[in-house]
Amino acid sequence: MKKTSDINETMSEIEENLPSREVLEQVLEGLLAAFREMPPKSPIFDPETGEQKLSEAFWFASEAHGAQKRKDGSPYITHPTSVAKLVIEMHLDEDAIRAALLHDVVEDTAIELDTIRKMFGDNVAEIVDGLTKISKIHFSSGKQAQHESVRKMLVAMTKDIRVIIIKIADRVHNMRTLQFQSPAKQLEKAQETLDIYAPLAHRLGMQKFKWELEDISMRYLHPEQYSEIEQSIKEKIAEIPDFFNTVEGLIEDSVQGLPFECRVKGRTKHVYSIYRKMLSQNKPFSEILDIFAFRIVISGTDPECFTILGRIHNSFRPIPGTFKDYISYPKPNGYQSLHTTVLKNGVPFEIQIRTEEMDAAAEQGISAHWKYKAGVTKSGDEADYAWVRRLVESFEEEDPDESIDTLKMDMFSDQVLVLTPQGDVRIMPTGATPIDFAYAIHSKIGNSMTGAKVNGAIVSIRHPLKSGDIVEILRSKTEKGPSRDWLNIIKTSEARNKIRLWFKQERREENITHGKASFESELKKSGFSLQEFTGADALPELLKKLGYPTADDFFAAIGYGGISSQRSLNKIREELLAAKKESLKAQLGAHGADLPEPPVPPKPRKNRSSMGVIIEGQDDCLVKFAKCCSPLPGDEIIGFTTRGFGVSIHRADCKNYIKSAQNAENNGRWLSAAWDMDSIKNEGFTAALKIFSMRNDGIVNDITSLLRSLKVRYVSIAAKDTPDGGAFTEITVADIKPEMLDTLTRRIGELDGVYRVDR
Numbered sequence: 040m041k042k043t044s045d046i047n048e049t050m051s052e053i054e055e056n057l058p059s060r061e062v063l064e065q066v067l068e069g070l071l072a073a074f075r076e077m078p079p080k081s082p083i084f085d086p087e088t089g090e091q092k093l094s095e096a097f098w099f100a101s102e103a104h105g106a107q108k109r110k111d112g113s114p115y116i117t118h119p120t121s122v123a124k125l126v127i128e129m130h131l132d133e134d135a136i137r138a139a140l141l142h143d144v145v146e147d148t149a150i151e152l153d154t155i156r157k158m159f160g161d162n163v164a165e166i167v168d169g170l171t172k173i174s175k176i177h178f179s180s181g182k183q184a185q186h187e188s189v190r191k192m193l194v195a196m197t198k199d200i201r202v203i204i205i206k207i208a209d210r211v212h213n214m215r216t217l218q219f220q221s222p223a224k225q226l227e228k229a230q231e232t233l234d235i236y237a238p239l240a241h242r243l244g245m246q247k248f249k250w251e252l253e254d255i256s257m258r259y260l261h262p263e264q265y266s267e268i269e270q271s272i273k274e275k276i277a278e279i280p281d282f283f284n285t286v287e288g289l290i291e292d293s294v295q296g297l298p299f300e301c302r303v304k305g306r307t308k309h310v311y312s313i314y315r316k317m318l319s320q321n322k323p324f325s326e327i328l329d330i331f332a333f334r335i336v337i338s339g340t341d342p343e344c345f346t347i348l349g350r351i352h353n354s355f356r357p358i359p360g361t362f363k364d365y366i367s368y369p370k371p372n373g374y375q376s377l378h379t380t381v382l383k384n385g386v387p388f389e390i391q392i393r394t395e396e397m398d399a400a401a402e403q404g405i406s407a408h409w410k411y412k413a414g415v416t417k418s419g420d421e422a423d424y425a426w427v428r429r430l431v432e433s434f435e436e437e438d439p440d441e442s443i444d445t446l447k448m449d450m451f452s453d454q455v456l457v458l459t460p461q462g463d464v465r466i467m468p469t470g471a472t473p474i475d476f477a478y479a480i481h482s483k484i485g486n487s488m489t490g491a492k493v494n495g496a497i498v499s500i501r502h503p504l505k506s507g508d509i510v511e512i513l514r515s516k517t518e519k520g521p522s523r524d525w526l527n528i529i530k531t532s533e534a535r536n537k538i539r540l541w542f543k544q545e546r547r548e549e550n551i552t553h554g555k556a557s558f559e560s561e562l563k564k565s566g567f568s569l570q571e572f573t574g575a576d577a578l579p580e581l582l583k584k585l586g587y588p589t590a591d592d593f594f595a596a597i598g599y600g601g602i603s604s605q606r607s608l609n610k611i612r613e614e615l616l617a618a619k620k621e622s623l624k625a626q627l628g629a630h631g632a633d634l635p636e637p638p639v640p641p642k643p644r645k646n647r648s649s650m651g652v653i654i655e656g657q658d659d660c661l662v663k664f665a666k667c668c669s670p671l672p673g674d675e676i677i678g679f680t681t682r683g684f685g686v687s688i689h690r691a692d693c694k695n696y697i698k699s700a701q702n703a704e705n706n707g708r709w710l711s712a713a714w715d716m717d718s719i720k721n722e723g724f725t726a727a728l729k730i731f732s733m734r735n736d737g738i739v740n741d742i743t744s745l746l747r748s749l750k751v752r753y754v755s756i757a758a759k760d761t762p763d764g765g766a767f768t769e770i771t772v773a774d775i776k777p778e779m780l781d782t783l784t785r786r787i788g789e790l791d792g793v794y795r796v797d798r
């Protein structure tokens with residue numbers, strides 16, 4: 040029990056930690072200044088009451104967060120305030136700005152949504168509610184194909200697109216301050232941003248934020264490549280003296296004398312877009328054409344953009360095939376401009392031509408529409424959101440410029456995305472029931488299921504699940520087992536197999552008989568009899584090694600397919616051999632010493648000399664795979680003659696190769712190479728996986744037992760704890776076939792706490 044004096048001490052401690060009134064007033068003043076500079080252009084904005092309303096939300100939020108602090112030590116309220124400033128920059132309305140100020144209140148403090156509703160109205164409360172819900176979803180990484188679906192679900196779950204925009208602003212601020220988080224958190228957040236939020240910003244046409252999010256993420260995920268590209272850009276700029284001013288001047292000269300204003304502004308394309316181009320086009324930095332972009336924004340009309348284009352092509356040499364007309368054919372996110380790439384002094388750069396209106400739309404995306412919608416409609420709400428709905432619909436369209444993710448969208452059209460009560464996303468086929476869901480999580484959950492709740496209400500076990508449903512499985516303490524008619528209700532083969540397995544395990548006697556027969560024949564193949572196992576003095580030790588309490592349990596496990604006879608025998612082979620020797624010795628007395636060794640059946644050995652690769656002019660040479668780029672079958676590859684370690688295989692787009700090939704010293708050491716697909720199909724190949732997890736206890740064990748259950752051989756495994764309790768694990772697997780590598784990568788990604796798996 041705490042004494043009163045202690046409590047008083049605690050209270051004053053809290054008070055000491057409270058940010059001072061002056062500090063808070065300064066923060067608020069910064070917000071109001073931003074607001075005055077860029078008042079919302081929405082029809083529902085009332086300049087009279089705006090500042091007052093913002094201040095109320097600010098003081099309410101700062102009181103609610105109290106002594107909470109950001110990781111950098113500043114008062115917590117600085118975060119929602121920064122998010123609100125970004126929302127102001129995006130030209131959103133006053134409700135959105137207030138919701139941004141309040142966005143973490145329900146999630147992180149004792150305040151309930153109803154209080155927000157009473158004080159700030161339904162609109163603000165709905166947005167805060169949407170933001171709170173999203174913050175509870177965990178986007179587990181390592182499941183590439185799911186990202187598009189997760190993004191779509193986010194949008195579908197959110198009735199109000201302002202929720203997504205504020206969420207993006209929230210992420211922008213969190214990424215800007217990511218240096219204060221632990222290294223593991225940094226990697227996790229950076230990956231999630233790249234997978235979920237940057238593409239969302241892109242789809243909403245918010246290019247500026249998309250670029251920023253991508254570049255920050257890349258700085259954490261690929262720091263070396265980031266600084267390398269940054270350095271190359273600097274070197275490129277040095278090729279033309281006073282690069283940006285010079286080229287801007289040249290462009291201005293070429294568009295002289297037109298009856299409208301032209302603004303010219305040059306910039307470097309963002310690092311991540313260059314990086315992605317190098318990867319996808321398999322090109323070194325020197326071959327990437329659009330490192331620089333110059334934008335001409337005109338006060339004229341759409342057709343006048345083409346006039347400018349004519350002038351530009353007169354003054355600069357255009358590179359054939361680079362012209363794109365996004366004015367006549369806007370991108371699905373509404374983006375409009377003319378693009379062309381031209382050359383000056385051997386330096387290529389892209390020129391974008393657009394009107395003021397197109398420019399605003401490109402920079403701020405949908406939020407720019409507020410500006411041009413102003414005064415057009417009545418009292419806000421639904422009518423204002425017609426364009427938002429069109430935008431959401433555009434999510435369904437495919438952008439030819441998009442990454443492969445989009446192409447996978449179709450695969451998910453017959454699937455629903457549901458959430459566990461912890462917020463984990465699960466993909467289920469359309470029509471899946473709570474039973475399917477339970478078995479998808481774990482057989483134990485399915486086998487002990489008694490009922491289910493969807494979104495907090497009890498439903499029938501036949502209830503078809505919808506995207507966005509939060510599903511909770513009600514369970515009995517014991518595994519009472521499935522009911523036979525569940526087999527008629529379920530939709531997934533996973534649930535079917537697991538239910539069948541349960542009934543199989545129930546038929547124990549039958550399983551024991553089958554298992555015994557199977558193990559006996561395995562023993563015979565190796566020159567043992569069943570009696571030598573069941574009658575062995577060491578039987579209890581043998582069973583212990585196999586992991587079963589009795590011989591019947593062991594046979595039953597083989598019988599229902601839980602373990603394989605062959606693997607089990609391998610585990611105890613040495614012991615059986617030793618026992619056999621002993622008993623032969625005993626039978627033959629003194630002559631025992633001269634006995635030949637009992638025959639040991641040969642273990643299958645694979646010819647690993649070629650490792651599935653054919654190399655120009657080399658037969659049977661020593662081959663290893665370069666760690667820097669871990670080539671996989673199907674990748675274009677190239678071999679490098681090392682000094683003394685045979686040939687190391689790199690991907691043709693490996694940056695080390697690109698660098699080294701430019702060095703004349705290495706002439707002749709690079710050999711062309713190709714995969715021997717036939718041998719890979721039969722023999723498999725060697726691959727390395729890098730696994731990032733949020734925990735380090737037992738992760739190696741989980742990975743190795745997964746490897747065992749998939750019967751994948753591994754040649755090395757190394758794990759390193761990260762300072763925040765996570766781990767980085769590297770494994771090298773051998774003789775693995777391409778499909779199995781896919782399965783293995785996916786299954787590791789599904790392990791508890793694993794947030795990223797890289798090949």
Ligand code: MN
Nearest residue numbers: 118142143209
């Ligand atoms: Mn936040």
